[in-house]
Amino acid sequence: MSGQVRLCELRDEPLSVDEVLASVADPAAGGVCVFVGMVRDVDHEREVTALDYSAHPSAADRLREVCELVAGRHDVVALASVHRVGHLEVGDLAVVLAASARHRGTAFEAARDLIDTLKSTVPIWKNQAFGDGGQEWVGLP
Template sequence: MSDPVRLCELRDTALSVDEVLAAVADRTAGGLCVFVGAVRDIDHEREVAALDYTAHPSAHERLRDVCEQVAARHDVVALAAVHRVGHLDVGDLAVVLAASARHRGTAFDAARDLIDTLKSTVPIWKNQAFGDGGQEWVGLP
C-alpha cells in the first residue's frame, strides 16, 4: 500500500492550491476537500499590515507526524499539507491542505482534523504587524 501522505512541506515561497489538489487527486477518490488559509486584513478588530511565520526546526517533522496520524484516523486515499513561513502580506496564502477519500464525508472530516491538529500542535508561530504599529505573537507555547 502506498503512503497516503503525498505532500508535506514548509515553504518560504508562494503556495499553490493546484499543486496540493493534484497531490491528492486519485481515481479511487470520490471526495476531495481542500482548505486554504489566507492572511486577513483584520484580527481582533485591528488592521493587519502583514505577518511573519517562524517555524521551529522540528516543525517539518511534526507536520509529517500530524499528517500520518490523521491518515491513520481516517480512511483517506491521500493527504497533502503545505504551510508558508517567512513574510506574508494580506491576501497571501498561509496554508493549503487537502484530503481525498472514497466518500466526501471522510474527506471533509480528515481535512478538518488535519487543519485543527496542525494549528494546535505544529510549532509554527505567527507575528502579526498591525496598521497602528503594534505587533502580536500568536501560537507561542
C-alpha cells in the first residue's frame, strides 16, 4: 500500500471509528472526513432484523486497489477503509472509512469517492433478514 493508504481491511470482528480516525491523523491534515455505515432497522419499508456480509476471495485485494485508486484521484494526506464481513445486528458498524487532507473540501470529496467506488466495485454482498421471515441478497453481480 502507498503511504497515503494507511488502513485497508475486511474484518469479521466489530469495527472501531477511533482506530480508523487515528490511522489518518497527520500534522499536515487540516480536515478529516469520516463515514460510518451502520446496519439500519428498515430497508424498503421492511423491518430488518440482521444481515450477513459475504465477500469474494478477491475482495480484500480489490478494496486495496480501490483505496489506491481514490488516493491517486485526490490530494489526500491519508485514507483508511475497513469493512465488516460475517453476521451483523441492527446498529452494528458495517463500514468505517476516513480521508484526511490539507483542506476539508478535498477530505469530503475523497471520502465520498471512496465509499461510492467501494460499494460499486468491491465484491461484498449482504443477505438481509427481515422481520416477516423473508430474506434478500443485495449487491450480487
